[in-house]
Amino acid sequence: MYIKLTNGIVYDPVHGINGEHRDIYINDGQITRKPSSNTKICKTYDMKGKIIMAGAIDIHTHIGGGKVNIARMMLPEDHVNDLVERTELTRSGCGNAAPSTLTAGYRYAEMGYTACFEPAMLPSNARQTHMEMGDTPMVDKGAYAMLGSDDFFLRMLASKKDQAAISDYVGWTINATQALGIKVVNPGGISAFKFNQRKLELDELNQYYGVSPRDIIKSLARAVTELGIPHPLHVHGCNLGVPGNLNTTLETIDAVEGMRMHLTHIQFHSYGTEGDKKFSSGAAEIAEAVNKNPNISIDVGQVLFGQTVTASGDSMLQYAGHWHAHPKKWVIMDIECDAGCGVVPFKYRDKNFVNALQWAIGLELFLLVDDPWRIFLTTDHPNGAPFTSYPHLIRLLMDRSFRNDMLSTINKEAAASSTLASLDREYSLYDIAIMTRAAPARSLGLKNRGHLGPGAVADITVYSNHKDKEKMFSKPDYVFKDGVLIVRNGKIVKVVNGGTHTLRPEYDNGIEKSLKRYFDKYQTISLSNFKIDNDEIVEHGNSKIIVQPCM
């Protein structure tokens, strides 16, 4: 059954198509070549004057796992102030900063997103993460398993086990938890926090295990490379939010010695100590380093003003930040001795010097990093802002006069100490198509997503070309998921379930022997129950598991 999208203006950076008139044919959920002239086209959509892109992909958004649930439980005010009614198609829900699973899925689809990736799935919490993602309709999803502060790994590293064994453990974890990548959060720091260390520099030793964050990052990055995992090691580095952490970030870039690495929410890692307030922008230095090192990719974690909630595995930083909680309540907890979790509600204020400068630093990074293939659009939902603010962020990037108008309303001192006003760059639609579609798909190794060539899955978003880009990106005219029309004029017209992307890297299963011994001795659940079966994910509402190839 062929569907034809005709007369549209196509942006498909993978194939170098920059705003050209092309017809797109969909058959059986996939984009195909133009069929022979005697093939029957069942449905033709006239997309005259409309912009066609692949479905957007969010590479880093906290939509599942224990921390989001804690945020939901802790913030009744977030629910009361944002109620979502049921409709004939969609179910009811609530929440802005930490929306319910269903609402999150609907809102993503209504913004033209067709895939979202949860970046912090703790292996011992993986079952809940997958269940929650299973409850998130409309979009494809996947998760990165979080390692680096877990006891088994740190023991291996401390006892100088050879890299092959560590790689086996990483490979085993990806298979057991149905993950798509590996993330490390404050390497070793979450563990160090429990031994009363309140900060951990890149070369400082975790007092108990005697290993440094540098060792951990290197070891994990090597494992990711050896296993052929397409997405580079997803690093939430040391010293998040600490003034002067810019140097830590630069050292971290050096630490991987040319191996591929993704630095996440780098805005929170780009602070200097200049000026009267000992807080300044390090965006220029970071952007220069990113431009210089083609092995590094980043996502920004842009801050936008308003009430949100910060949820992170980094209990060390969250503990340091709990004094600023708004409303005043917070949770810091340990999870199975393998990692931590901190949830602190927060309100970013435009008249506050630090918050205003954070906003400016994020935008400086966007504008100073040259290659849109290596910088992704995120707010680290919900840590910098809820994902529903993406259209606003896109307008800030595409519209210089709007950006400068906003700049003139923030804290004067912060505005004066930022170079934002002097940055003339405006993102084009082609750049946006790269950073929200093509680049994330390439970084995650999703070969048949993020582009509109033959063989790609027909995840397509169609926008009206408004001058106001916020309006344009908040309300797409059409969204297709697997070739099915799911959104029309920014409203859901059909509810579907996306699949879960996973990997099956090869590893030596001999590691399971020592893991079995470890589990029998220390863990609360047995090894066989720890692993997540395909059926569990499929039965729980997901339509399918999509296994991505390793490199």
Added chain:
Amino acid sequence: MTLKLKLHTKPEVPLEADCICPDRMQSLNMTEIGDLVTYHGNRQVPLKNFFECSGEFDGEIDIEGDLVNVKHIGSTMSFGKITVSGNVGVHIGAAMSGGEIIVEGDASDWVGPEMYGGRITIKGNAGHMVGSGYRGSTVGMQGGEIIVHGNVKNETGHVMRRGLIVVAGNSGDFTGVNMLAGTIIVLGEMGIRTGAGMRRGSIICQTKSELLPTFTRSCDYLPLFLRHYFKHLESLGLIISDSLINSPFERWCGDSIELNRGEILLYAGK
């Protein structure tokens, strides 16, 4: 003339009727009142599908019928008076800031959660969580009065910060749990773990009660301020015996795992 609402169809699943509130009904005509939106389960339905409306709104609303499945009556109200002739469902007077609610029958759980002002009188019994904070909230009731003539269940006055809760009957377990300030008076018996985690505030009880080991007895005395309270309660129609007014109370302070600035006053008369 008062506005009269009569339940003509019993809702099968809970009906969320936060529109039954003087603030929302003010200056509406009868058709508009009938068209106010309620949620029957998760479906929107107009108020008239369940209630027969008559009379005219002059600040007072009388409601008749078995309202056990009707939630959120009088939520966020700031003035006026609501009288319920029978039993009523959960969340009555949630976050109200003024006015008065009188329930002739029993109330369900969550009477006046997070209320700021006004008065709720329950002539029968009430359920759990009277005058408390919602799960996840750090502050519960912040002002106003809740008077229950019958018994209440557990966690009365949870995280309450200001205001008065009076229970003429018995209260369940965890009375005043985690309370920050305010006053709770129980004229009957209290369950166990009274005042667990309380920081400040007063819990007054007419009977002896077993307290947690984190409370210490400081003295026996005749608290004068209680006479003012009891007088006020008499004016509200509660029966206070003379012996209560003229007797000493044991003062216990706690909870020592928190600030230790709360007090529990237990009747020490014969």
